[in-house]
Amino acid sequence: MEVVAERKRTSVVGKNVRKVDGVVLVCGRPKFTLDVDLPGTLVGKILHSPHAHAEIVSIDTSKAEALPGVACILHHGNVERIPYTTAGQGWPEPSPYDSFLFDRKVRFVGDRVAAVAAESEEVAEEALRLIRVEYKVLPAVFSPEEALADGAPVIHDEEDATGIHDAQHNIAAAVDIPVGDIERGFSESDVVVEATCEIPYSQHTPIEPHCTVAYFDEEGRLVIRTSTQVPFHVRRIVARALGLPMERIRVIKPRIGGGFGTKQEIVLEDVAAALALRTGRPVVMVYTREEEFVCARTRHPMRVRVKLGAKKDGTLHAIEMEATSNTGAYGAHALTVLSNVGSKTLPLYNKAPHLHFHGKAVYTNLPVAGAYRGYGATQGYFALEVAMDELAERLGMDPIELRLKNHIRAGETSPIFEKIGEGREGKPMVVRSCALEECLKVGAERIGWYEKRSRRRREGRWAYGVGMACAMQGSGITGIDMGAATILMNEDGSFRLLVGATDLGTGSDTILAQIAAEVLGVPVERIVVYSSDTDLTPFDVGAYASSTTYVSGTAVLKAAEEVRRQILEVAAGMLEEPPEDLELSGEQVVSKKTGKSVSLSEVGHQATYVVDQHQIAATASFVPPESPPPFTAFFCEVAVDTETGVVRVQRFVAAADCGVPIHPKLAEGQLEGAIVQGIGHALTEELLFSDKGRCLNANLFDYKIPSSLDVPHIEVVLVKSEEPTGPFGAKSIAEVGINGPLPAISNAIYHAVGVRLKRAPFTPERVLAALHRDG
Amino acid sequence: MRLRGIKRFHYARDVEEALSLLSAYQGRAALLAGGVDLARAARGDLEGLIDITGMGLSYVREEGGGLRIGATTTLTGILENKAAQGYLGGFFCEVLRQVAAPPLRNMATLGGAVVSAHPWADIPTALVALGAEVRWSDEKGEHRASVEELWQGQFRKIFRNAVLTEIRLPAWEGAFAFEKLSRSACDIALLNCACGLGIEDGKIAWARVAVGATPRRGRRLTWLEDFLVGNQPGEGLWREVRDRVEAQVEVSSDRRASGAWRKAVVGPLVARTLKRAAEKMGDA
């Protein structure tokens, strides 16, 4: 462990302060999107395609329009046709412009056909039933293999889509990144192993589904109150989709009920806004749970093949990684998720000089994949870490030893950082902090790795095993994504912190307040945080790519430092001492020389009312030149019922290096939550489809996310390092935790019963079949 | 949520009132107890709802070692009842604790479980193994039948015009056990099994075995029960059970599990349930 003895003592950072929105949340105050009732609100509902692939020959809305209470019906025939992407990314988005508000064609069961605004939900639903649509059903494809086959139907044959890699062959995006000479690398290796792992359709299932309210303010500007991770991208994309000037739109993100990536997507805001504009009335829209599963976004189902070549001593010499990603009917995040399969995994083992990462993201007639916590890295690590386990076995090495031999260290780099960026080339980067070695040591101790690994325990039908995996992620997107913060001082010495950053339950409002409070020498309670309102807060790309603490946090740090400078200047005048001699802490400005002091309240009054009156305030922005990875070592213990194939995860240990945790409990919470989602991926979560592409389990009754009884004893350890480029030494923690459970559990099952599970989820059925086949 | 088309909500005071309301609506009304299934099924053809939870049918009574349970008793009501807790060493409560989660058990009634009789449900399998009897009333009078008879017949048709009033669980000199396989801890069964055994002089005197969610509703394996009687419980017997069940029990696929997997696990499941019942006998 990197002992950071010299680290400055902090009074707010590193403390488990009370969450700034905690009280309103435990009281159930009306702070969520749908908790406002506006007079005259219409209910918006969407008509979904019953076919996986079809042309709309005609739409007859006359009967529906005649229904009393129907205010408006929109479809491709009465809206402007403007191509855009629903992916909430920086501009220009690296996702193809292959979506329209409404199109002449539908591309999956659940695709948009039309939308209704009516006086009530009942009327809206009745109106949907009365819309007559004539379809010309087209042949459909339900897997990348079918979609790539010769003569496959072309899903995006529209001429006005842009940014598609090869529409004729249904390829939304492709990557091919060679480093060194991969063939030479394998031929020079002593041992070569290969593993192909597959992840199915899975869904984020935030407990609050997508929802949005579009209305007009007193001046007739469109306000979109919405459950989003990306308010500023919503404003830009809705403006484009509806052909509106951006200044006519205000987007407000209130409290939101979880996102995990699915709310990095514009799936309702464009329709609600269009309905509001057409009717001139407020419109509320909310996805049913079924729509949330089918029409929101999913993780990209993916098959990843990893081939590793290593020297006898365990040093990796060549890594090939091939990913075949299913992006569904539209290409949201197709290229970037695909890129991250390699870019967030390969640098972890930077010893191999020969690399080849290549893959395709393929259109199919299934639901649309998008951003999901882990963002491709989850898919990549499943295959990479299962292959590493296999390699360790072939080499006769302990899996931890193999990782220790190969993982990146502080001061080291990987060519991948420069080769793969966010839809374009990346930036060269040296890793400045890495405590993975310590994480491995701590995690191994906690789980009792060496004694448990040395013998397989068997009790009756139950077989026990332990497995491990490692992972890293990033902290924001280098050179592209920007966060900004404004801090204003009130005359009583309290502050307003305005950030575009988007707290989706992660606690970022609290963390950003802590950073400001630390610099300004006040408790968090003296800082009022207002976030995510495109009229009132400065720009921020939003909550994705593990960016808020690092990117937005640095912006807050810079703004706070400038405000502190201004405070010291005012205080210097009051104390008649130079600012260099003054210190700000405990809500006081104190002279280091004379001990004289003024309170922040006095400074505030002075600046506001007394002399040289001005607003003490600063705005700062930050675009990360680097994206320091957090690292995590995962360990788990499983029990496998050899008669039925039932797998129970009994214990899970994760030791993570997220730099200095600004708020340890919130950081732990991110890790614990991510691990539990990963356990869901590993054991139960999978959307099933009929042979016509209809989802069969779009409900929480049959799509099982973990309940409190499914979660094992989870221990998370935050192993401190200090990231010199991060605010107070911090790096990210939001995503990395989801990358470990799939491979760690698969490797533990292998240890227990000697069969490798390479297709998630590891259902009793799949485990038993594997036991009968290979056991 | 609004159940479309509902025009009236009635609070029936007794069985006669419920029956006369049912008949007045001519099939366009439904009886409502916990409402768990009704609200989820979202039938579009209903005009009237008849709440039957205020008719005095929420009770658990012990009678000669068996239980009489009013049809509108919630699962929680049973779980919190002393007599139910004592019934067969807590066997029935053990089953109920594996059904849904507490807030749903606060709503769901035993009568609802009988009337809905979902094939994947745990309660029907347990009731079949126990040889439960149910009572209902219609315009012709009171009726009774074992749950097995009931579910083999046109029970959904019966309950369109009848009120289920009571479920009786008989007394048994022996022990029962229940096991289920599911996708997660809080889930319906992919396969479940309830078994009861009486052991005298080291030999099985009687046996009850029911398997459910095959994916069909729980039903008894009478051939296995016959085979078990007279045998000595032990690993050898359980192995034999396992092989026979695997060879003879009919299972098939649904979207939740394949027939092949059910085939592979039904033997071990029945064997382990029987074994646990036998162990309980040993403890008693």
Added chain:
Amino acid sequence: MKIYFELNGEQQYVDIEPGESLLSLLRRLGMKSVKQGCNTGDCGACTVLVDGRAVRSCITFAAKVRGRRVTTLEGLGSPGDLHPLQEAFLEAGAVQCGFCTPGMILTAYELLSKNDNPTPEEVRAAISGNLCRCTGYRKIVDAILLAAKWKREGRWR
């Protein structure tokens, strides 16, 4: 139709539709802590107490609470006057997005009303029908155990 019922200690006499859900009624009455997550009784976000018992308001007909006592999170405590359970959720870091929190707290309230010394396993079983996608449950279980401890120490209401 009209029904009387008690909501958070106050008598209500309200118009309802015969097919309306309790969830819809309560949100109409301004009880926005009652959240809709699935509308099928599977997620638990809409959990409220009826006569002290946790139920799913999305699949409970409003007409069923005639003459009953309904408690939503608004009735448990307020920002200036937190209930110990709310305090414990804050203390333990059991709240991330907060959407499952109202149902979770009320479900815990029923558990602790029957058992003020639950084991961690009993707590897990009690909240097993309340889905949380953010926290991984660990800190929620911690919070409920902490509240139970406070209750045993007499810090309760």
